[in-house]
Amino acid sequence: MNGYIKLARLPVRRYRSHMNETHLEIKELGHRGDGIAFTDEGPVYVAGALPGETIRVRMDGNRADLIEIIVPSPDRVAPVCTHDPASGSCFMQHLAEQPYLVWKRSLVENALRSAGITTEVSETVAATAGGRRRAVFSAARKGRSVVLGYYGRASHDLFDAAGCAVLTPQIERSLAGLKELAALVLPKKGDLRVTVLETTAGLDVALEKAAASYDRQIAALCKKAADLGLARLSVNGEILLEIRPPLLDMGGTGIVPPPGGFTQATVAAEEALAQLVVQGAGKSKWVADLFSGIGTFALRLARVANVHAVEGDAAAIAAFDRALRKPQGLKKVTFERRDLFRRPLVRDELEPFNAVVFDPPRAGAQAQAEQLARSKVKTIVAVSCNPATFARDVKILMEGGYTLKSVTPVDQFQFSPHIEVVGVLMRE
Known part of the structure; x- marks a missing residue:
């Protein structure tokens, strides 16, 4: 791409003066997808800009509105959507697929680094276009x-x-x-x-x-x-x-979710996450699935292991219960309703399990991680939609003697800054 790119579709604030217009060079891509330029006054964040670009902007404190791209990045592509890029959360359509997936992986790498964890992060498992179910x-x-x-x-x-x-x-x-x-x-x-x-x-x-x-x-x-x-x-x-x-269909088991209840947003990401969870649990015979929801992982794990599912939401547990009432060819499955934020499973309760899977909301599972760090559970599979709280919880487990064996990002929400991550930890 050569020459100037006019950005008529980008929302631009109106000002009485052009005195606050300037040129910036974008150096980095932030965790929210904004291009970052570094000035004498500090970093400036520009939505829609990419590293390597020279742009003309209108300044507004430490943020700026993108007016024109003077030198475009070779990684810039035309958006697949006709909507205004300010709508919804799909504001990363202008970044080509491969650098986009690298950026998604960097969100996990940076979160782990901020927590003092140095480890290899696998390549991002890509989302499926048009797959938001x-x-x-x-x-x-x-x-x-x-x-x-x-x-x-x-x-x-x-x-x-x-x-x-x-x-x-x-x-x-x-x-x-x-x-x-x-x-x-x-x-x-x-x-x-x-x-x-x-x-x-x-x-x-x-x-x-x-x-x-x-x-x-x-x-x-x-x-x-x-x-x-x-x-x-x-x-x-x-x-x-x-x-x-x-x-x-949860791995061959049919379940009717509660109205408006949480489910994974895409079938492809659900299957990718479930495969990583089942592989991570390995040959464990007794598995606890904490923050189990409607049984996304528990019902798949129960094909090969005895499972105890724990969830705080009454509607989700009721849906799980109804699914278990029909013969499904599963091993032993038990469940309980329990607020794991207030009452995490303690060390003695964790004693029977060879492996534990936990998939908490964005706030993470700090209290449960602290109890797991004191336990003798051999394998832990941590699933998260928030790299920051994932890194915090993994750090707690590592300080308790666990070794982080693998970390895999899964891109469920295409074109957005959201990323799922699965980590496998083992006690040697």
Whole structure:
């Protein structure tokens, strides 16, 4: 690419003067995807800029709005999406695939380095384009129309999701109908949360923060859901219509998740994570799966080992229980509901297990890691969606005598700064 690149699609703040315009040279890519330039006043962060680029910007403190690319990076590519790059979290579409995957790996490497951990990190397992089978949208009124989509980066602007490149084709095709469905129960103020999950039986849709008077629209909601061919429709936690059980396949075991409940966002990433977990647990005969959710890993581990699943969410545990009531060819599986943040499994409770898997929310599992560090468990598989808390928890385990054997990043959220990571630790 030669010459100047004008960036008409980038959001630019309006100023009365051009006095704060300047040129910058981008040196690094930050953990949020911003290009970083270094000046006498400190680092300046520029969304949409890449290392090696010379750019013209409007300054705004330690941030700057990108106006023009004077010298582009050879790693810059045309976005695959027609949407404004400020919409949603897919703001890394301008970076070519290979350097993008290297950057994703660097997020994990940098987090580990900040925690004082030096280790080799495997190459990033790439995401699948158009594979987002679970999406959470917002719906709100804009004048006389309804917008269903994503909020812009660090803004209250709501962008329509039509044409979104990361969604599965089935969800993308349903967006117009989902907008009509949302319009029936939109609150007078604020927005409606719309969670859509593609299952083997069709779409499972959960509407949350619906108007308090939504019960007046139940007949219309059910008709629209049936017309759209939805498997299930829930509003504010109440199941209004279930034409077919919205089944997910967890390694050969069918499970119906709770309405709006957490599942991995893509099938490809779920399978990659599960494979790493099962491989990490190795030939362990007794495995504890902590923060087990609906059984994403537990049900796969139970094909080869006895499993005890522990989860704090009542709806997730209930879904797991229902799945176990049908013969599945699994080994012994037990479960308990327990808040592992307040009551982690202590050393004596961990004694029966050869391996422990834990996959906590973004806050990590510090209290549980501290107990594991005191245990005699031979193998620990740590799964995380937050490299910083992953590194903190791994550091605790290493200080307790564990050796970090492998670290693998998995890119579930394509074009975003989010990264999943799986680490395997062993007590020698």
